[in-house]
Amino acid sequence: MLWVKSFHIVFVASWFAGLFYLPRIFVNLAMVPQGSDAERARLLLMARKLLRFSHMLVVLALGFGLWIWGLYGWAFGMGNGLGLGWMHIKLLLVLFAVIYHAVCAAMLRKFEAGTEGRSHVWFRWFNEIPVLLLAGTVILVVVKPF
DSSP: OHHHHHHHHHHHHHHHHHHHHHHHHHHHHHHOOTTOHHHHHHHHHHHHHHHHHHHHHHHHHHHHHHHHHHHHGGGGTTTTTTTOHHHHHHHHHHHHHHHHHHHHHHHHHHHHHTOOOOOHHHHHHHTTHHHHHHHHHHHHHHHOOO
Protein backbone atom coordinates (compact mmCIF):
# COMPACT_ATOMS: atom_id res chain seq x y z
CA MET A 1 0.00 0.00 0.00
CA LEU A 2 2.86 2.39 0.76
CA TRP A 3 4.23 1.84 -2.76
CA VAL A 4 0.88 2.80 -4.27
CA LYS A 5 0.66 5.93 -2.10
CA SER A 6 4.24 6.86 -2.99
CA PHE A 7 3.63 6.56 -6.72
CA HIS A 8 0.37 8.50 -6.38
CA ILE A 9 2.20 11.38 -4.66
CA VAL A 10 5.00 11.36 -7.24
CA PHE A 11 2.60 11.45 -10.18
CA VAL A 12 0.37 14.10 -8.60
CA ALA A 13 3.41 16.30 -7.92
CA SER A 14 4.67 15.77 -11.48
CA TRP A 15 1.26 16.50 -12.99
CA PHE A 16 0.98 19.70 -10.97
CA ALA A 17 4.46 20.74 -12.12
CA GLY A 18 3.01 20.64 -15.63
CA LEU A 19 -0.07 22.58 -14.50
CA PHE A 20 2.21 25.21 -12.97
CA TYR A 21 4.45 25.56 -16.02
CA LEU A 22 2.07 25.28 -18.97
CA PRO A 23 0.20 28.52 -18.16
CA ARG A 24 3.61 30.13 -17.65
CA ILE A 25 4.37 29.26 -21.28
CA PHE A 26 1.00 30.87 -22.14
CA VAL A 27 2.19 34.08 -20.43
CA ASN A 28 5.23 34.06 -22.70
CA LEU A 29 3.14 33.26 -25.78
CA ALA A 30 0.83 36.17 -25.01
CA MET A 31 3.90 38.45 -24.87
CA VAL A 32 5.45 37.36 -28.18
CA PRO A 33 5.72 40.40 -30.46
CA GLN A 34 4.16 40.30 -33.92
CA GLY A 35 6.56 38.82 -36.45
CA SER A 36 8.53 36.74 -33.95
CA ASP A 37 7.52 33.51 -35.62
CA ALA A 38 10.53 31.48 -34.46
CA GLU A 39 9.96 32.41 -30.81
CA ARG A 40 6.24 31.64 -31.10
CA ALA A 41 6.94 28.28 -32.79
CA ARG A 42 9.46 27.33 -30.08
CA LEU A 43 7.03 28.17 -27.27
CA LEU A 44 4.21 26.27 -28.97
CA LEU A 45 6.46 23.23 -29.35
CA MET A 46 7.37 23.39 -25.64
CA ALA A 47 3.71 23.72 -24.67
CA ARG A 48 2.65 20.78 -26.87
CA LYS A 49 5.36 18.51 -25.44
CA LEU A 50 4.58 19.52 -21.86
CA LEU A 51 0.84 18.98 -22.37
CA ARG A 52 1.41 15.57 -23.95
CA PHE A 53 3.61 14.55 -21.00
CA SER A 54 1.06 15.98 -18.53
CA HIS A 55 -1.69 13.88 -20.13
CA MET A 56 0.26 10.77 -19.22
CA LEU A 57 0.93 12.04 -15.69
CA VAL A 58 -2.72 12.84 -14.95
CA VAL A 59 -3.75 9.35 -16.03
CA LEU A 60 -1.15 7.79 -13.73
CA ALA A 61 -2.02 10.13 -10.82
CA LEU A 62 -5.73 9.39 -11.13
CA GLY A 63 -5.10 5.67 -11.62
CA PHE A 64 -3.04 5.36 -8.45
CA GLY A 65 -5.56 7.55 -6.60
CA LEU A 66 -8.40 5.27 -7.63
CA TRP A 67 -6.33 2.27 -6.59
CA ILE A 68 -5.86 3.78 -3.11
CA TRP A 69 -9.55 4.64 -2.87
CA GLY A 70 -10.55 1.15 -3.92
CA LEU A 71 -8.15 -0.66 -1.59
CA TYR A 72 -8.46 1.56 1.39
CA GLY A 73 -11.20 4.18 1.10
CA TRP A 74 -14.11 2.01 2.17
CA ALA A 75 -12.27 0.98 5.34
CA PHE A 76 -12.54 4.55 6.61
CA GLY A 77 -16.30 4.92 6.49
CA MET A 78 -16.94 5.22 2.76
CA GLY A 79 -19.79 2.78 3.13
CA ASN A 80 -21.65 4.79 5.75
CA GLY A 81 -20.32 8.23 4.76
CA LEU A 82 -19.14 9.14 8.27
CA GLY A 83 -16.03 11.26 8.70
CA LEU A 84 -15.22 11.66 5.04
CA GLY A 85 -16.51 15.15 4.26
CA TRP A 86 -12.91 16.11 3.55
CA MET A 87 -12.71 13.37 0.92
CA HIS A 88 -15.76 14.68 -0.94
CA ILE A 89 -14.26 18.20 -1.07
CA LYS A 90 -10.89 16.75 -2.08
CA LEU A 91 -12.49 14.83 -4.95
CA LEU A 92 -14.22 18.04 -6.03
CA LEU A 93 -10.85 19.82 -6.09
CA VAL A 94 -9.40 16.93 -8.11
CA LEU A 95 -12.27 17.34 -10.57
CA PHE A 96 -11.50 21.07 -10.82
CA ALA A 97 -7.82 20.24 -11.47
CA VAL A 98 -8.80 17.85 -14.29
CA ILE A 99 -11.08 20.55 -15.74
CA TYR A 100 -8.23 23.08 -15.46
CA HIS A 101 -6.03 20.62 -17.35
CA ALA A 102 -8.66 20.34 -20.12
CA VAL A 103 -9.02 24.14 -20.26
CA CYS A 104 -5.25 24.42 -20.70
CA ALA A 105 -5.43 21.98 -23.62
CA ALA A 106 -8.20 24.07 -25.22
CA MET A 107 -6.16 27.26 -24.73
CA LEU A 108 -3.16 25.66 -26.40
CA ARG A 109 -5.33 24.81 -29.41
CA LYS A 110 -6.39 28.48 -29.55
CA PHE A 111 -2.77 29.63 -29.40
CA GLU A 112 -1.91 27.21 -32.22
CA ALA A 113 -4.80 28.58 -34.29
CA GLY A 114 -3.81 32.16 -33.50
CA THR A 115 -7.18 32.91 -31.91
CA GLU A 116 -6.18 33.25 -28.23
CA GLY A 117 -6.43 36.96 -27.47
CA ARG A 118 -6.08 37.21 -23.69
CA SER A 119 -3.30 39.31 -22.20
CA HIS A 120 -0.22 38.08 -20.41
CA VAL A 121 -1.63 39.60 -17.20
CA TRP A 122 -4.74 37.41 -17.49
CA PHE A 123 -2.54 34.33 -17.89
CA ARG A 124 -0.47 35.35 -14.85
CA TRP A 125 -3.66 35.25 -12.76
CA PHE A 126 -4.83 32.05 -14.45
CA ASN A 127 -1.48 30.50 -13.49
CA GLU A 128 -2.33 30.86 -9.78
CA ILE A 129 -5.33 28.49 -9.88
CA PRO A 130 -3.34 25.22 -9.60
CA VAL A 131 -1.52 26.59 -6.54
CA LEU A 132 -4.88 27.05 -4.80
CA LEU A 133 -6.09 23.62 -5.92
CA LEU A 134 -2.95 21.87 -4.70
CA ALA A 135 -2.86 23.75 -1.39
CA GLY A 136 -6.52 22.99 -0.72
CA THR A 137 -6.07 19.33 -1.58
CA VAL A 138 -2.98 18.88 0.60
CA ILE A 139 -4.63 20.64 3.55
CA LEU A 140 -7.72 18.44 3.25
CA VAL A 141 -5.69 15.22 3.05
CA VAL A 142 -3.34 16.07 5.91
CA VAL A 143 -5.66 17.93 8.31
CA LYS A 144 -8.94 16.13 7.49
CA PRO A 145 -10.95 19.00 9.01
CA PHE A 146 -14.35 17.29 8.73
